[in-house]
Amino acid sequence: MTEPVLRYIGIVHSDISELADAPKNYTESDRTGTLEIFSEYGDALDGIAAGQTIVVLFWLHRSSRNVLKVYPRGDRSRGLRGVFSTRSPVRPNPIALSELEVCSIDGNLIAVKGLDMLDQTPIVDIKKKID
Amino acid sequence: MTEPVLRYIGIVHSDISELADAPKNYTESDRTGTLEIFSEYGDALDGIAAGQTIVVLFWLHRSSRNVLKVYPRGDRSRGLRGVFSTRSPVRPNPIALSELEVCSIDGNLIAVKGLDMLDQTPIVDIKKKID
Numbered sequence: 001m002t003e004p005v006l007r008y009i010g011i012v013h014s015d016i017s018e019l020a021d022a023p024k025n026y027t028e029s030d031r032t033g034t035l036e037i038f039s040e041y042g043d044a045l046d047g048i049a050a051g052q053t054i055v056v057l058f059w060l061h062r063s064s065r066n067v068l069k070v071y072p073r074g075d076r077s078r079g080l081r082g083v084f085s086t087r088s089p090v091r092p093n094p095i096a097l098s099e100l101e102v103c104s105i106d107g108n109l110i111a112v113k114g115l116d117m118l119d120q121t122p123i124v125d126i127k128k129k130i131d
Numbered sequence: 132m133t134e135p136v137l138r139y140i141g142i143v144h145s146d147i148s149e150l151a152d153a154p155k156n157y158t159e160s161d162r163t164g165t166l167e168i169f170s171e172y173g174d175a176l177d178g179i180a181a182g183q184t185i186v187v188l189f190w191l192h193r194s195s196r197n198v199l200k201v202y203p204r205g206d207r208s209r210g211l212r213g214v215f216s217t218r219s220p221v222r223p224n225p226i227a228l229s230e231l232e233v234c235s236i237d238g239n240l241i242a243v244k245g246l247d248m249l250d251q252t253p254i255v256d257i258k259k260k261i262d
Contacts, residue, residue, distance in 0.1 A: 001192060001253065003137050007223045027261055037215075041223060044199040047216030054215075057188075057226060061132060068175040084168075084185075084257035085178025092138045092172060093255045095188060097228070122132065124224045126215035130158055 006059060009044075010037035010108075010123040014115050019062075023116040024073065025087055026098035035100075035110040035123055042108045048126070052102045054110075057125040058117055063094035096121075099129060137190060140175075141168035141239075141254040145246050150193075154247040155204065156218055157229035164246040166231075166254055168239040179241065179257070183233045188256040189248055194225035227252075230260060 014033030016022050023029035035056065037045060048054065067090045069080040083091045100112040145164030147153050154160035166187065168176060179185060198221045200211040214222045231243040 001139070003139055004190060004192075005136050006134050007196070008132070008134055009223050025261060041199065041215075044213040044215045044222070046200065046211070046213035048213065055228065057224075057228075059135065061135075065138070068172065069177065080177070082175040082177035082179065084172075084175045085183075085259055087259050087261065091175070091256060092140050093188075095226070095256050097186065097188075097258065125222060125226050127228065128216055128218050130156060130218065 006124050008059070008122040008124065009041045010035055012058065012117045012119060012121040012123065014117060014119045016117065017119050019118065022118060026100060026114045026116045029114050029116045031115045032103065032111065032113050033115040035112055037108040037110065039108055045105065045108065048102060048105055048110065050102050050104050053099050053129045054102055055127040055129050056098050056100055056123060058096040058098070059122045059124050060089045060094035060096050061122055063089045065092050065094060095124065137255055139190070139253040139255065140172045141166055143189065143248045143250060143252040143254065145248060145250045147248065148250050150249065153249060157231065157245045157247045160245050160247045162246045163234065163242065163244050166241040166243055168241065170239055173239045176236065176239065179233060179236055181233050181235050184230050184260045185233055186258040186260050187229050187231055187254060189227040189229070190253045190255050191220045191225035191227050192253055194220045196223050196225060226255065
């Protein structure tokens with residue numbers, strides 16, 4: 001099977017510009033920011049509203065794709081672990097998953113809370129959260 | 132930015148061969164099956180063990196990428212909705228997300244429960260579940 005090319009559907013606007021300043025994950029973040037969805041995908045946003053929790057997939061464009069073992073959270077005391085047993089940003093397909101609260105939506109701009117992504121991170125999908 | 136090419140890290144083996152037979156999502160499935168991870172990614176599995184819940188991302192290779200609105204679950208009474216407000220398999224990047232119970236792991240073969248994927252569906256990522 002031919003492996004597919006991802007389509008970037010939007011981009012993150014956040015005040016997180018350095019990796020050292022990024023929360024470890026969305027459960028540890030109260031940071032706010034904006035998901036800008038590109039206009040050609042605007043129709044796909046119909047039904048998203050303030051107050052919802054959405055599942056957002058990002059492409060971590062600065063992550064290595066060639067590392068298979070890491071020290072989780074940089075803690076060497078527990079030894080190396082396979083990336084598939086962690087939430088490390090480093091993995092063969094560096095797709096990150098966050099559950100974010102929708103603060104408001106205005107056209108193709110979704111204001112969110114819980115953001116743990118660098119400014120300019122590409123967005124690849126948004127899903128309804130299954131309760 | 133250049134959009135990236137996904138790497139298939141493995142493939143699903145399940146007894147679900149028809150879309151009509153597939154559970155709507157993992158919360159409605161008690162089906163079992165096997166995730167075969169390709170040998171070049173075997174090291175990334177270190178730390179995965181029976182009893183864990185893992186988050187698995189799949190590439191829905193049979194889904195359309197060019198539909199932006201759908202009738203959720205085929206129910207026309209509620210009208211069309213944007214795919215990003217649904218769990219429809221149809222979306223610009225047809226990545227599916229399931230939380231699966233690890234029944235056992237033997238080398239590169241992970242036996243799982245809760246499977247809602249067709250046989251031969253490509254796997255693109257596995258993550259630890261955040262509790």
